[in-house]
Amino acid sequence: MGYTCRITSECVSCGACEPECPYDCISEDSSNDKYVIDSECCCFDGCGGWSTTPCMEVCPAIAIVRVTCGST
């Protein structure tokens, strides 16, 4: 079972994570101005098998957490 990332309510909408995703899985959620990760995109192509996750590394609010695929 792989891992994906999820953005929590701690997100301050700085936008830093969006361009860092190599698979374009991150977008702005127009319903609440936060950013959101498409979990299917992130699980399928994502960084679960990597030792680093680019999105998590740049988040100043520590708002990106790792979760098991299928749990979001």
Ligand code: SF4
């Ligand atoms: S873990 Fe990787 S694939 Fe998933 S959103 Fe972050 S940068 Fe993109």
Ligand code: SF4
């Ligand atoms: S880098 Fe963190 S605070 Fe900035 S938009 Fe992404 S999740 Fe939100």
